[in-house]
Amino acid sequence: MKDPGCLYTLITGASTGLGKAFAEECAGRKMNLILISLPNENLEVLCEKLRQTYQIKVHCRETDLTELDTVLEIADWVTTNFTVNMLINNAGIGGTQIFVDSEIDYLDNMIQLNIRAMTLLTRTLLPELKKLNSSYILNVSSLAAFSPVPYKTIYPATKAFVHHFTRGLEAELLDSNVSVSVLNPGPIMTNADVSTRINGQSFYVKLSIMTPKQIATIAIGKMLKGKSVIIPGIMNQINAFFIRLVTENFRISVGTRIFKREKKNCDESTDNRSKQPSWKQPDKKTIAS
Template sequence: MNDTECLYTLITGASTGLGKAFAEECASRKMNLILISLPNENLDKLCEKLKQTYQIKVQCKETDLTNLETVVDFANWVTQNFTVNILINNAGIGGTQGFADSEIGYLDNMIQLNIRAMTLLTRILLPELKKLNSSYILNVSSLAAFSPVPYKTIYPATKAFVHHFTRGLEAELEDSNVSVSVLNPGPIMTNADVSTRINGQSSYVKLSIMTPAQIATIALGKMLKGKSVIIPGIMNRINAFFIRLVTENFRISVGTRIFKREKKNSDENTDNRSKQSSWKQSGKKTIAR
């Protein structure tokens, strides 16, 4: 397979949520796509839909970017077979839980995906991006990058890395043809679990919520205009301003109240699902008898 004559946009974490919204937004702009997701996420169905709907070229790859060899092999496959002019590092892991309650594997996967995969993909593809007349890198961070966040701990730390890495790389490439942007969205209404957690928050927090499609449209437009830091939504820009304005201790105190409540809601929903599952299993056994 070798298609180096066409330009492609590479999007990681493309099967659901913001990554899927990016894929749909790019496809609507007639961009050819290389999409990557974890295995068994039905990425091929999305690819086929985008091909048929927008009459573009779409390549799909389901693989685990938390594995070092996989990241390197995938990146080399891309550079050897395609010409990528836009790299969107979207793949990431988040969640709300106490650090002491977190599984080691969960924490390690978050670090490897949010930090290492993004860094290495950028490094391996950068020489190819620099050969083009114009190219773009968009790394997805978060508003959480601007402050420590209790009950998330590792997540904002990884997103702070993404933010600072991107700003530093932007400065290095200032005189090049590569435009580098970082996206710092607030809460995103992506799936049922996230929606449930968000709905348990205060009215003020809910004002910041945006859909993946809204964020993807804003982010892509600003990226193509060369915007360095992209914070979609007026409420999120206000939040970012106040985050920088107040002391770190105050931010931690507020974050503790917000995310302790979110963790409680998440735990209660997990307990309710477990009870419902047990009830259904019990009911099935009764019927079987």
């Protein structure tokens, strides 16, 4: 039976990158945690480290949130056993591919994880969040939400959904005890594949790069202060301003040049890896960030 006096923060996509940084930031603030990740992510290792380091309660589940039944099962498990006062919808999939060359499963998984899982977790946990004196929802979007992006196509569309969904929900809950925020980060240095893509970009783009720890610290601090839209980093705030200032056609033209270059870097990186002996091949699973 759950203890209503013991509050938890639920974080999805918590094993690596920004999700892991969220877990460490919240643990440092003495928040009890429920962490969700993809299967076979060794999440329990992180959980035990957080328990020992910060003397908090941490519960973990490794599961695939692209499956509808799994999302509903996780929601039921959480609401039955825990009192959650903070929901951080972080799990998501991104990447750079030509749309017509993209695998159907890749596109479907991106839509189901970035949109459906976030939406349904929010819907199922919201009645419980509203019962508390104060509670928080933080949905992770992206600067890409503010413009169409060639060679990414589906990803910015899903992040635009996250952004607009969050702003609309915030308005609905304005007079309630639930604070709703959306995080729109720029490029994040998370793993080797992302590093390869970013390092092939211009000097200006590189100025916008932030670490997961930097973003998590800013995001949690501003969320707790009730900030609606959180854009971490001065360069990303400048980028967001100019994205909204120029025409959509101009944004698409610039995005085509940037991400066509990124796609080329990804292809060259893949070609180089394919020439390595099999024992040097990196793990090809998609990272939820």
